[in-house]
Amino acid sequence: MSFFYSILFFLWFFISHAHATSDYYERLLLRPLPQSALLASFNFRSNASSTSFDRQHFRYFPRSLGQILQHAHTKELHLRFSLGRWDDENWGTRPWNGTREGGTGVELWAWVEAETNEEANSRWLTLTNALSGLFCASLNFIDSTKTIRPAMTFEHEGKYTVKSEKNLHLLHGTLPHEVVCTENLTPFLKLLPCKGKAGISSLLDGHKLFDATWQTMAIDVRPVCKQDSLDCVLEMEQTVDMVLDIERSARPRDNPIPRPPPLEDVECDTSKPYNAEDTCFPIVKDSEPAWSVTGVFGRPIKGACPLAENYHSQSSGMICINVPPEREVIPSSELKYEERSHNGGFLRCYEPSAGADFDLTLPEQQLSIKAPIEQPRMYASRSFTGNGQERGGVRAVITNNSPESVSLSYLESLPWFMKLYLHTLRTTVKPFTLSTSTEEDAHSDLIREVYYRPAVDRHRGTHLELLLNIPPLSSLTLTYDFEKAILRYTEYPPDANRGFDVAPAVIRMLSSSNSSLHGGSTYLRTTSLLLPLPTPDFSMPYNVIILTSTVMALGFGSIFNLLVRRFVAADEVPALDSNELRSKVLGQIERLKRSFRGKGAVGKED
């Protein structure tokens, strides 16, 4: 169908061809994108046969994760850590058709084997808590309010027998507010056989990964069987996709501040009439920028991972770069490497040897043919409408860019304090061809199916899943209103005035012509939203406490005073005359004397 798909398909072919023979391999695809961006797509796969897995005999499959899966009876696991946004307009289709990415923050879904729903829930709880420890992420905060059981959006990738499939429960949870950072990368690398010391994983450096414009780390565990379902392996796929800004990443670490460049380095448009020594209209370079793997990632590839099977196999290279054939790519020359070219030269793959650093350098070059960008078939955006503390609305716009109608499922997992009014759910569709002044026509047949599970305060969130149809070349607008609940003041997080994150909506394109890839579905996620809730003035409780304490102290003090004081009428008190005073003073002195004498006696006895 298209150029990019063919590359993916090409890679997929080798990967699927490879998994039967090898137990671990890794691959890196580098793809320069417009506006000096660079997509780096890392893929690591390790297999364990189901028999060795059951006997806890691990080789490439990480033991730490394997034991968790066994303990939680999890058959299939998908975990995502994501940050940033993919720019559909400029960068084209998403890598892996969106199947290997998640919404902002952390997203986890898994098929858990259990007899009953309650058992599934408790195993899910075990799983999230164990993974939380393994990945240093707040996965343990995925409680019942953040867990849903999607009905249409997710399908398992692994193969199961009919009997075992009956007992599988799909559970899904997201943490949109979780900030993905280095502490999640380190355990991720630890799961790899080469642990980031050799192979392409040596490029994964937290400084560069989290400076990316868009990045997603994925872990997928699934059982893969051959035609005869006896020979099964448990496959773990670790994927890291990131889009780096070449200019920003190539900045040296000791001088990361983007100071204005010296005047000599700025290229001026001399054709402008006002161009002068002090006036300079910057020219945007049309040529491809120069970059190298070392410059962009901060370090070279530390040779091949000796454990990777494709190191020995002849099938494909380990590092592939997707550039037009005329683009000059200079591998670090002093080393032995193998270069192969596929797909009309648009894809060049390299096979570095183990134990020696490997680098690729691309000089600045003017190209006549640019690598084509495949326009995505669908865009989606979602935003809040309205303002105020009481009500709000959500407006999602899904655009079908393809000449055929598309059916898709739309999944929303909303927090309980965002109370959805389902009767306000409206869809309108607007074809591109009509001018903007034309009325948008509302269609009732756009929604084919609705799966809705209303929220229960403080126990579970809203689960809304829609099956939608979008006519060709048109955009569908989905709107609904909601009410904001008032929380108890202890339920607010420490940064209460920031607002509450609402998880991204997951969109899955169902009917697709190129169904040979990844089960035929394409995934798309909107950005997360920030929901401002009515927030109390948190100094108020303290004011109240202080005020009540004062009132109580006053009340208690006066009552206590009344209770313990003896009230005597003034005339009842004997008048104080000089005689009495004298006798009193004398009495005191006498008592003192006596006590002294007493003490003295005791001292003598000692």
Add this chain to the structure above:
Amino acid sequence: MSLVARLLALRNDPRAQKAPPFLSALCVIVGVVWLLILPLNEYSRQTYVSENALLPGQVHTYFGGSEHNIFRAYRQEVAALGDKTDEERTEKLAEFFKTCGLRVARQTYRYTAAGKNITGQNVYAVLQGPRADATEAVVLIGAWRNMDHVLNQSGVALVLTMARYFKRWSLWSKDIIFLIAGDSTAGPQAWVDAYHDAHSPTTVESLTLKSGALQGAVAVDYPAGTWGHRFDKLHIIYDGINGQLSNLDLFNTAVSIASGQMGIGCTLQRMWKHDDTYQERLETMLRGMLSQGLGHASGPHSSFIPYHVDAITLQTIGDGWQDEMSLGRTVESMFRSLNNLLEHLHQSFFFYLLMQANRFVSIGTYLPSAMLVAVNFTITSIALWVQSGRPKQSTKVGIPEPKEKKGVKEDLTVLKQDGMVALVPTETLEVTERQLFLPLTFVCAVHFLGLIPLYVFNNTFESSLTSTFTVSTTITLILPPLSSLFFTTLRTPTRQDVTLLSCFSLLLLGMFLSALATLNFSLAFLVGLATAPLSFVHLCIPMSTNGTSPPSSNRLIPRIVCVAVVFLLAALSPLTLTFAVAWATEVHVTEVLTAASVGWHVHGLWTQVVVWLLWWPAWFIGSVVAWLGATGSLQD
């Protein structure tokens, strides 16, 4: 028990019955004096930054060097676009943004107000912060034309240069939106309405590109031409639509960065010279109150504030030695501060009066002033209610008569309650029935009558606004005597009618003003001050008569007083006052009315509602009462 009885007995104390007018007057005087002492050091406070995350001026700014050359080039480009059409202009600006690698969208708006079309096109670009997740955004605004309709040449060029410069940083944790609005008032309003989907699609185009929740907005107004202009100070404009203010922290950040880090002086409320004396502080505060009271859009930032997006405008003024780079560095530092924010600005004050760039009074200190003015109406209205229920022949009020002199037994009634017996003068048990229907109907009718001028003024073409104003002023001044005439022909109004009329009108006025004072202090105070004489209008009508008709000379003096009051009120009518203020500030009254109409249709301005449905009816009823007193045609 005895205390309650004593308090109740106070009702009949002649001194207590005479007190309300004095109490009202005292409230007004104390309210005004309260406001006047606010600029003193003892009553105002030094400003401070409450939000710790802002850390204003704690970062190095790097905007400079070759960016200056690029800025000059952009300024030339902007100058070349000066006479192009909206489409050509926004297309070129969009291209500039696109070459910086930003996502760009455009928006057209077409408002109709006061019979004229306000059209334009906004262009904006979104810088997706590398550390951001599309949930939060801050806005940098450069309106194409500033409030004086001068091309904002250097301001727009600065926005373009900043967009290019900011793109290189990787530390942005919020998206940055660069908005070049078609003009300074309608453009930003159209954009921010559409951003929150609160627009009407017929006038304003929806936005195709959006980011997260807006956390703050900074507008730059720097109309220097192609060869630049070195400015002296920054004029910070902070008031929004309907007198809403941006968070004081944002203002403080701007002041602290400009004066502390960059060494640029800051000023506010068009006080170009401010030596921090009492008079200048007071003047700044009063100018701020006038601007807040009018509630109009004072800059591109104003439209953002009703959406709880804190916004300010930085305007360059004067001749000095500050250049565009220092303004750029101020903006850079401000955005670095806003980028630090973890939460929405909430720590500092939203209700304040500023009297100097770093002196303010907060709501707790200034609110009593407007409240006291509002309370004066309530006191009078309660007093009038009590008075209206008093028996007509209660001649003894104020004239204690010795009982034995009369030699007649007073009528006494025996009261039995709870096993106790008491002898009470029958007179005190008499109840006067209040005839409520006529006064209530009249008060309601007048308040609804206010809808007519409200509608007319908001739907009249600009060309006929002056004549409409003249006609409405004439009608407004003629209507009270006509109504009083109508009253007397319908049925000779009683004193009680007049008392109740004043009572209800003042009750409503006091109630509304005290509520308004918590929302828009300045407007409540100004309206309260302009209507304060209404509390005393009823005094010109002699309320205590002896049943026997007094000599005509006794009636003449109050009538003369009432005539004087009528003229005073004519001078204080909302329309005459508007005219007088416009004349004094050398603004044509049509401009005021056009601005009000535009404000109503574009910005959702509520000031007219207060004028026509609160101030005007209260004034109207006061005038009718004065006219009734002046004609002297009241029956007991």
